[in-house]
Amino acid sequence: MLTTEQTIMWMEKMSIKVQENKEYLTSLDQAIGDGDHGINLSRGFSEVVSKISATNYNSSSDVLKDVAMTLMSKVGGASGPLYGTAFLKLSMALNEKESTFETFTTGVDEALNGIIMRGKAQPGEKTMVDVWSPVVKLFKETNEFNSDKLKDVAREAAEATKDVKATKGRASYLGDRSIGHIDSGSMSSYYLFEALAEVLSEGAK
Amino acid sequence: MLTTEQTIMWMEKMSIKVQENKEYLTSLDQAIGDGDHGINLSRGFSEVVSKISATNYNSSSDVLKDVAMTLMSKVGGASGPLYGTAFLKLSMALNEKESTFETFTTGVDEALNGIIMRGKAQPGEKTMVDVWSPVVKLFKETNEFNSDKLKDVAREAAEATKDVKATKGRASYLGDRSIGHIDSGSMSSYYLFEALAEVLSEGAK
Amino acid sequence: MKKIINDPNKVVMDMLKGIELASPDRLKVVPDTTVIARKDAPVANKVALISGGGSGHEPAHAGYVGPGMLDAAVAGEVFTSPTPDQILEAIKAVHGGSGVFLIIKNYTGDVMNFEMAAELAEAEGIEVEKVVVNDDVAVENSSFTTGRRGIAGTIFVHKIAGTKAESGGSLAEVKAVAEKVNMNVRSMGMALSPCTVPAAGKPSFVLNENEMEIGIGIHGEPGIERKNITTADEIATELTKRILDDIDYTGSEVAVMVNGLGATPEMELYIVNAKVHSILADKGIKVYKTFVGEYMTSLEMAGCSISILKLDDELKDLLNAKSQASAFRV
Amino acid sequence: MKKIINDPNKVVMDMLKGIELASPDRLKVVPDTTVIARKDAPVANKVALISGGGSGHEPAHAGYVGPGMLDAAVAGEVFTSPTPDQILEAIKAVHGGSGVFLIIKNYTGDVMNFEMAAELAEAEGIEVEKVVVNDDVAVENSSFTTGRRGIAGTIFVHKIAGTKAESGGSLAEVKAVAEKVNMNVRSMGMALSPCTVPAAGKPSFVLNENEMEIGIGIHGEPGIERKNITTADEIATELTKRILDDIDYTGSEVAVMVNGLGATPEMELYIVNAKVHSILADKGIKVYKTFVGEYMTSLEMAGCSISILKLDDELKDLLNAKSQASAFRV
């Protein structure tokens, strides 16, 4: 489903989205966290882009492995290990397999499991899990890739974190005062899936 | 010229003026100094008033000696030793002498000399000397006390410090930037002579 | 944003250079890393202590590197946990053959990054143990949530575990005493003003002229409650009460730390200290040792935290021993 | 005004209480005074050192009281020189029979009050000597004006003269070495924001978001020039240049102090330090010792000062000796 080239385009698109929304992501994190999420991901994804544009790849899996390692060593904070783990699991799931909708579905599922394993958050705790989890559900419930649906599900899920009280991550320290603000990691996860949707729908044209 | 009672009234009036103008004096000192002149004198003169209202005096000189000692030990900064020295010299000049216009003139002259001896400022350096010195001149040039003249001379002298570049005191650190602001110690010295003028003209009524 | 910096994205590297140049005889930056280590690291046959976290908490953590405290401090970006590879570099740089002990403050990011580094080090055959410090009573200690944060009380862990290691304690002994400190220390903070992450360029929150935040963390996060500003005595009373409500200190001896968050004049910290002492005296709690100053800051935030550590003879001896770290005097 | 205080008019008394309670084994407040003295004062047959000035410069001056530095610090009201009677109390409390040495910063008020106290002490038969420190190159050194101010370089005088006295130096020897330090130390500061005297309730001046003041003192006075804010490197270059223009340090060894004025994160001070070192290295000036931190503050002013002291063997030895004052580590 996802060619090596498309994987690279996915990461480039994600990087552009993160740079464009750096201040917005940071302001979301300032409201209920420590105000570095946009800065962290902007640093991380520019490193990702320089890394993968300087390397030749034979598979999606190899690209995603470098993405994982780069995020792990350049982002830090909570989102670094979480995104790093997610991409590592996705890379592993796609390794030496044909990239089909099914293998990709397994991949995002394992990525979500990786995030949960590392971060110990369940859905409903106002973390990026709240976006990854309905996205995985969508993949599992459908049998072909639908760009528009993916975008809608991810965006709605990210926006829905606004009404949730955080019990994991830094926002949890605020208790009820965390209600009324979108979770920054959920918003960046939405950008990630939006980028994927855009890459694949362009490819479809 | 100045009875014991009038001396006490003089200090009480001065204290009221200082409290009323505490913020103004402080703001003058903030502009070109360290912003404590109003606070310093307000602390000092309230102590003066409590001290002299709790004591019985037989002479102006004794009152003024307590004023001097109180200011010396409660004000600090530049103005504490300077006003302290001034009142000490005035007290000494009036000691065991009849309080006439002549003895008082000698007293303010010696007070001014005390200020100059301690602070080493000459007229024209934008310090309280710029008020004391024309006031002493006025006393010397006339042979009876004139309230209105005293007020006018002191006020004009204080206001005239505005156009002077400071070469002594903290304001000197500002160089040319000290021009355009009235010297705080000159302003408080004006209040002192204004208070004296008011006490003596009330007495005259 | 008003800061004395060159490039908001290079503050950590610039700072590390300045730290190394300030103490060339005592400290070194491990080349191509963000790790500050004891000049003489690795120290053979000593348990090596590593702490760290995001930058912006100076003197934490580099100020606590030195004989009797830490062997290395790992600096992340401002308010961002360092990454596993950097922590691994620190582990390798200070490992002297008797194992490495990690002092982690309880934040999701810090815990994950340090744990990943520990896994990597163990894969290379280095024995690693850790403590996760969670002294901040502003946050409820629940196993369903992230739990309490680690704040200024962490410095007591550095000192006491550090001295234990320096005096020959084994990895297990160092861990045990670190856990004991963590069990017995509680902290709580408040702020009068926010701080600005250099790369963010604007303050993390806005407080009105008459407002303060109670239960603030050390990353510019809002606190747990916004209130009208009161007197130093009332602030000290509220913070101390929250701490004393959490453990029973009655009849014990304690160490007190009044910590400035960055912009608070030392004068104000001493005013708070006077009240804390009078509250403790009233409750029959004896103060064995007091620390007033900036120990764990949050950039230029105005505010303070109070930490209280319950002591026994072992902790007293370890706290009292001389240390040569620049930011901690006993 | 946002401050953690009780009563703006009682900050000094409240602070002194907090200082004494923090170090009951090392320091004492001389009863009914604003004097903080070594617990063991008077030390027999040692020249006693006293410094002081207005409050609001903490850790100056109480933080420098201790073996190897000061015997006492006299605290005035905020930014206001203490009065002669308080200074006299300090002299009497620490005089150990070998004379008393006063370290005065060159401000009209400080000089007058300390000199009056010296006269009173001499009238009581106590031998008193003094140094008037004037290290601030922001102000021209003219005999027609008040002359240069005393700022952070004063701490070097405390340390070096203090160690001279501790090691048995006579009053004349202590004075000689203090004068030597004063001759060889230069400082200059800058600020990004003003400070607020508690009793005044509002800031001493206003700076726009893009402005800084160069040549600032330590009392919230405006500086000598207002400029657009630049990088840390440019700020360090400007301050260092003014210092190096004033004495020739070529070929010599120096001690460097990068001093925070109150609200500046230590991170920024280290960034400045890195540049100062590179400037000095370029000029062939060797840095023997570096001090980075808050040594002489101006309440919650944001900004820093740089001090450079030219060293010879005598000054190196005296600077290097251990001191037990809480705010100065060697």
Ligand SMILES: Nc1ncnc2c1ncn2[C@@H]1O[C@H](COP(=O)(O)OP(=O)(O)O)[C@@H](O)[C@H]1O
């Ligand atoms: N335990 C967790 N599980 C999953 N996601 C988490 C967890 N904790 C935090 N996050 C996500 O990480 C985001 C914050 O990332 P970032 O700001 O980069 O790190 P930090 O919180 O360390 O500053 C949050 O918005 C949230 O989505």
Ligand SMILES: Nc1ncnc2c1ncn2[C@@H]1O[C@H](COP(=O)(O)OP(=O)(O)O)[C@@H](O)[C@H]1O
């Ligand atoms: N050398 C001096 N001679 C005479 N008056 C002086 C001198 N230096 C300062 N003053 C006066 O003292 C005033 C400042 O007093 P104050 O603010 O109380 O002391 P400080 O300058 O120590 O803060 C100045 O406005 C000036 O009039």
Ligand SMILES: [Mg+2]
């Ligand atoms: Mg964050």
Ligand SMILES: [Mg+2]
């Ligand atoms: Mg003043």
Ligand SMILES: [Mg+2]
């Ligand atoms: Mg962070």
Ligand SMILES: [Mg+2]
């Ligand atoms: Mg003053």
